[in-house]
Amino acid sequence: MNKSKTLQNEKINVKIILSALWVAVMFIYVYADIKTLFQPEIPEQIISGIVGGMTINQSFLFAAAILMSIPTIMIILSLTLKPSINRWVNIIVSFLHIILIIITRFVPGKIWYYYIYYQSIEAIFHFLIIWYAWRWPIQEKQTI
DSSP, rough: OOOOOOOOOOOOHHHHHHHHHHHHHHHHHHHHHHHHHTTTTTHHHHHHTTTTTTTTTTTHHHHHHHHHHHHHHHHHHHHSSOOOHHHHHHHHHHHHHHHHHHHHHSSSSOOHHHHHHHHHHHHHHHHHHHHHHHOOOOOOOOOO
């Protein structure tokens, strides 16, 4: 008797998929920012307090902190919000991040290839978040 073996493949809850995608987005942010520190002109600009023409002050750093905390917050919200709210929060926040990616592509100055790569991966993750949230499975109501 020849038995064919098939590996088990459990269906993953959409909340876990969304949360994992936000973890991936967060890592992309961190890796891109760390690599930026290795650009030759960046350490000198950081010391001077002006990076890429932007003054690094409390307001700038606070705004950056808010932006960078969004993926962390979305990891938790993706796991805990009710599906009807969760779906739209993920779609809207990812859409706004895609707009931000597009805007930063047009910032004056030289954009390094690694940064374009990371932005592209980030955009793919955001499109996947939107896709999974949009296609959130519908639960059939049982009638007695």
